[in-house]
Amino acid sequence: MLTSFIEGLLCCLTSKSTNVVVPVETSEPADGFEFVEVKPGRVLRVRHIIPDRPVVEEPTGTGGSVSCKRKITVYRNGQLFIENLGERASGELKNYQNGDTEPNSTVEVELTDSVNTAPPPIGPEPTSESASAAKDGTSDVGPAAAAAQTEQSQQPRRRRRKPKRTVVIDCERKITACKGTHADVALFFIHGVGGSLDIWGSQLDFFSRLGYEVIAPDLAGHGASSAPQIAAAFTFYALAEDMRLIFKRYARKRNILIGHSYGVSFCTFLAHEYPEQIHKMVMINGGGPTALEPSLCSIFNLPTCVLHCLSPLLAWSFLKAGFARQGAKEKQLLKDNNAFNVSSFVLRAMMSGQYWPEGDEVYHAELTVPILLIHGMHDKFVPIEEDQRMAEILLMAFLKVLEDGSHMIMMECPDAVNTLLHEFFLWEPATLPPPKKETKARPETAKTQQDSAKATTDPAKVRPATARQASPNCIKEEKSGS
Template structure:
């Protein structure tokens, strides 16, 4: 059973992370999926905005789950006396989430789930959170296991596709309402697809960004992440730099924050996630069973996946449309306004006009999709 925990216990990997105001508008929830698997979730509910403050060098300040109210003063807050109900601690900064301004249940019945890929975190979706917070949407944005502020168990088997997918399914079951929209990026698209098939009667719309083709996932036998973890630790700066150069259309135009957030996880987590991409079930036949309207968003300068793979998705999924953007793999960071508009238009249009994808003749060289993973699963 999933349990909410307002106290955030330090994990062995948290000590070298400094996290400023992580959630601007809502809660940061520590959701216990099961023993050893605690998922941090940004949960934003319209009408329940919670002002936050950042307290530096206040090591003695801590609130556990048994403490109901502790009044403090902070000149950074909107009020001189704020009642704290939880604190997320890190080595230098304490994030304080205050009691709700408006209590009660959420008035909206629309929930958007944003699921990131390998090496990312919920921070990748901040542009989308800012945009959709203004509308009639409840927003759920988790850090996958081992990423962001979520717990990071050591066993590699904790990071298989099935284990992570079960985490996402559990979160969906906890937060789902009448109308549920799933938005995934890269490897996160596979988890969203799994949920859309397993909970087909509850998922209203499915948006897959830079997700690749309709093919099974199998760990590639020979790649850089097959190297021992200690070697990966030594060359991690090279790996991150190489990813950044390929992930963005023009890395020089992206902020350092965007580049840091796009691929920032411990090497043992990256190693385990890449080795755990094993989903034989997710082939063309599986994708053909998706009965939810699907929007694909693809960056035309993506160096990890091809337009051909996205075109195969359009041909495989019954109700599917592809939109292209002049961007690389990290489309939602490079062109947030365009991505937000595409998502909102897709959500709002009940009668979506499906059309054939107009593919430039020289956009790709058709190749037969294999049963192994493509570069799209890198993240």
Template structure:
């Protein structure tokens, strides 16, 4: 797909990316947080973490981490001073520049796949903090966007900016910019639908897909007569009640979850939530669409999930040719509630030999 983006003078060029407000993460020397005008009027904040320099790999740092699977909170450092501290997005340094990418935005030399993480409604890139840290230590290149209207991305006022077709087009443009020969897609909740769309549209480039709390192989359509049908100004008034209700249902035991995690789990504005919930219109994504996927897929499901039923996950297994499921004792926010289990499930699946793939009969409808 040809991507046409505007430069400062208003002229259009292929793969011309405008980087503004580059973030230098506090307490970390790794990764860039880039504010990219991915399409006209749509600025997406992207956390881009590239693999550790060769000197860190060669000195045995990451081999030791991989063998021990250490859960220590102390960030390891190599003799060159590199640190694997968590990336914190709380400082923005203005650094306007125009970068012309004739090919891909990614320039890292690692042979590992690029891992894309896509969050769901109300979330942000921060929800993937445990996974970013883990797979950074495993020396992967990582791309984590904030969906439009979420996190540090721009939030246009018009509702049509948040339809599934518009948001999925954002993700396709982003994928085309950062993708390499081999790419892994990981989505949570509504983000899983974007991963399915990407796997379908870019099947030759997507090697594996992990869907966390993603639901069944059904078309999407806005639900009638639900709370998000109320006008946005009314939602603004009752948003604290909505957020508290979400937190109580999203986590297996909210009292055991860090306050910051709970705050980040559903933290978009009322107007964005209103537009997102009413923009989930994807008639194309039915069982036949899912059945056409030929990419190995792992489903990760929290056994205490109050939003997604396990029957929906079983329907995915029956529909998709190469699909399997792993369950975790958690709620809907599995990657925050059980990060170590989720990380190892993803890691094992990524490194699974092709001969271990699960191949089922192709369903007919």
């Protein structure tokens, strides 16, 4: 810590940055690592593993088709109203989570920039519970509530406001199982701020042994990638453009994106840019579906020399907040996986460059790809309420919470994370049979009516009643059931 303090003091006195702006020499073997120049002078380290497949199998299963029908309405007062119109998507989602099916659903969400606005005037549609209660006349209303309703009914009815924006999604997605023996499948792993591709070590080794082709890049300034000297090189748009070029270079027919923390935003960006090529997506501790905006009151707004003096304190804080337990094992994991080992200049530029106003709730609600959300219960960076909000906004989202993990859950619980990922890769929705057409009964003629009446009156042709038919209770149940 004394060395960091002295270097930071010299930095402040000489007005020179202590940032090292050359690629870090990697001590890893060159096997499986590539250096890709995405732009002149901007070089990223990528770990690319193509396993030897003894038998290349084509997908044999027909998979399942999911109907993605959704209407998203944004009102001027800030209310977001989402109406799911597809029965298959809703049914498959609830089957995968709870084993129960639910009909079409609607979601009403208040946007983050409209917390202080007035409540919405009149909702587009009443909720299913209130509508059914009003229809059956079974709602329990007390005297105070009745008086309030009477007073409200006497007030002049507000005029329905026109929506500010309406988005209609109507498409059909075919989702199949992705096995390691399929040559058209590629897995992309994208880390967050302060990480490197080494944090995915357990996942890269596990899935490459299963036969998957895996691609994991180092973001600019992280790991062994180059670190430009200007802060504009670390904005969201600059890093997203890097990930887009990496994706175009290694993409297959069916691609699965796995992102962690800040890396989830880049996965969302790619899913919007290439909706036909993204087959599935995984968000690990990614947070809520809100537009990115740097915090004005943050420690990372301090000068670079001050951050360099505080680097040991920042590393200790990251260890305490990023892991559920802080022991020798966790410290060794940080050291071995090259996590939170970036310069103060890069760290400050990354945190102040997280500006992405397009990535709001509507942007995430437009995604039609199946998404698995994994959250560590002890995560102090991302609260679980944000991932729950994300699960409500997304069309096909499956939220899994691991009680023994924190923010760096892929390093703390590698076996549990690998199992969840593999099950999700192999998952495919069941193909539902088409609805049966109801056959209209032909009207009976006078002759058939006469013959039926004659048959019932003839005692010789009347069949003896069974015990079920003789019981009046059973008859009542059958009528009510019909």
